[in-house]
Amino acid sequence: MVLKGREIKPKGSVYGRVSNITKFTTKSDIINFLEGCNLDPRNLKVEYTRTYLPKSMMVEFPSRAAYDAAVKSINRKGRLFNMIKADKAQWDITAPYDGKAGIPRNALIDDVERFLSGCQYDSSSIQMFVRPTDQGPIRMALVRFPSQALAMHAYITKNRGFCLNNQITLQVLH
Incomplete structure (x- = not known):
């Protein structure tokens, strides 16, 4: 102008x-x-x-x-x-996911909380849902952490751990 x-x-x-x-x-x-x-x-x-x-x-x-x-x-x-x-x-x-981690799960909220024991997270933020995939639907959970550093700590200490005899893969969402 x-x-x-x-x-x-x-x-x-x-x-x-x-x-x-x-x-x-x-x-x-x-x-x-x-x-x-x-x-x-x-x-x-x-x-x-x-x-x-x-x-x-x-x-x-x-x-x-x-x-x-x-x-x-x-x-x-x-x-x-x-x-x-x-x-x-x-x-x-665009949703900000600062400090959230997606956890593919075959578990209840109590099982997710047990899996994340020792990590600092907001237990009231756990959201569980089902995502369709080519191999069939998978259950997932989103968990909010107070900071990116605490989410990375959970990733480092808990990734590839087991919950109800299923290996859990964590992903930190930015």
């Missing part, structure tokens, strides 16, 4: 969607890759498929200049990731 010979730049957040991420890509990886954009983990949300595989990462840039710096950074570093501009509505509908 031009007004009396001066350009007025819009202020506020600009949103982008970073694709080509893998299940091992973390928020820290994206923050380091987009250096100089003034980002922190609260500016990122991971988008997951129905089976909780990461498909992209939504990024909230504090300004248009930060978004432009990110585009330049991606071009300069060889396009390891791709980024397109996104709407605020897309940012708003």
Whole structure:
């Protein structure tokens, strides 16, 4: 927009969607890759498929200049990731999973609590549900941890453990 010979730049957040991420890509990886954009983990949300595989990462840039710096950074570093501009509505509908771990389960809530004994988590947050897969439906649980560090502690100490004679696979959702 031009007004009396001066350009007025819009202020506020600009949103982008970073694709080509893998299940091992973390928020820290994206923050380091987009250096100089003034980002922190609260500016990122991971988008997951129905089976909780990461498909992209939504990024909230504090300004248009930060978004432009990110585009330049991606071009300069060889396009390891791709980024397109996104709407605020897309940012708003992306659920943040900070500190949650998905646990495929064949158990009751009491069994999940026993499995997670010794870990610090919010016991009132346990959500259990069924996900359809090609091999048939699997039962899963989402558990909220107070921090990402405590979720990683549960992953390190409990992943591949057994609950009701079934091996449990944990996944930390960002």
